[in-house]
């Protein structure tokens with residue numbers, strides 16, 4: 561991820577608030593528009609401050625799953641194609657080719673896991689190379705209507721733009737209260753288990769438990785490849801103030817019966833973040849040209865989302 565910053569310029573055709581998968585992919589696809597647009601991309605990322613650590617940094621980075629829903633299927637398949645092209649071009653995304661094993665249906669599906677941080681970093685770098693003006697370390701405090709434009713107020717000055725995309729993840733409603741998606745806490749348990757043998761024989765296993773799913777897979781982390789267990793709705797946790805250790809509860813929910821060897825593991829680290837509960841793209845337009853967007857699992861849909869939002873932001877005002 562690049563950290564260099566340049567001063568904010570006053571005017572833009574499009575201002576994008578937030579450089580997670582949604583904001584970064586949209587900025588990247590906007591560079592393809594002709595005639596070229598002046599695009600400003602603002603984000604507040606700071607390292608090691610949970611309040612300012614973007615959700616995608618915790619992500620499992622899973623790109624592929626054969627969804628029954630045709631829209632979700634299209635979203636992930638387009639993104640998988642996009643990512644495979646990047647890999648073919650030699651872009652380093654810490655990719656792990658794998659197989660999704662859906663225990664409840666017995667299906668085996670070819671799957672791809674990438675580092676979401678690397679994917680987003682690549683999208684930002686491509687956007688910058690295409691002329692997007694990039695402003696890290698900059699907090700968006702408000703977006704208000706101006707004369708024929710929207711005014712984006714930030715900790716480092718204001719940007720005026722005819723089109724604005726607010727893509728601040730779970731923090732979007734702070735800036736656009738009309739966009740108030742249901743937010744859920746998601747956790748990944750990074751396990752202290754030898755991965756040597758598992759590397760060969762552990763597919764990305766999806767275990768249905770209760771009304772939710774647990775995911776067991778390999779992920780490349782800074783410390784090396786690790787076995788990781790993710791959970792969605794298996795153990796509900798409405799406390800979004802920080803990570804809580806629900807490991808034993810998760811095992812006792814049935815995951816430990818299905819995969820008993822997990823009981824030998826020690827939890828090395830909990831990665832957590834708050835994400836939109838819906839898995840298709842939700843867009844709110846409280847004023848013409850002002851869009852707020854969110855999507856749970858935005859990593860695996862990033863290319864589809866970026867292309868759609870770029871078309872909408874570059875098109876005529878609705």
Ligand SMILES: Cc1cc2nc3c(=O)[nH]c(=O)nc-3n(C[C@H](O)[C@H](O)[C@H](O)COP(=O)(O)OP(=O)(O)OC[C@H]3O[C@@H](n4cnc5c(N)ncnc54)[C@H](O)[C@@H]3O)c2cc1C
Pocket residue numbers: 577578579580581582583602603604605606612613614615616617618619620621622623676698699700701727728729730731745746747748790831832833834835836853854855856857858859860861
């Ligand atoms: C534990 C976990 C596992 C997950 N696993 C997967 C997975 O395997 N596959 C998958 O597809 N998805 C996964 N996700 C979900 C995925 O990470 C999110 O859907 C995605 O990151 C949302 O993208 P976004 O761009 O909407 O928001 P975010 O990723 O939250 O990005 C928001 C951006 O806005 C910035 N920002 C926020 N507030 C401000 C402000 N006021 N001013 C300036 N900038 C601001 C942030 O720093 C960040 O750059 C997982 C999430 C979690 C928590």
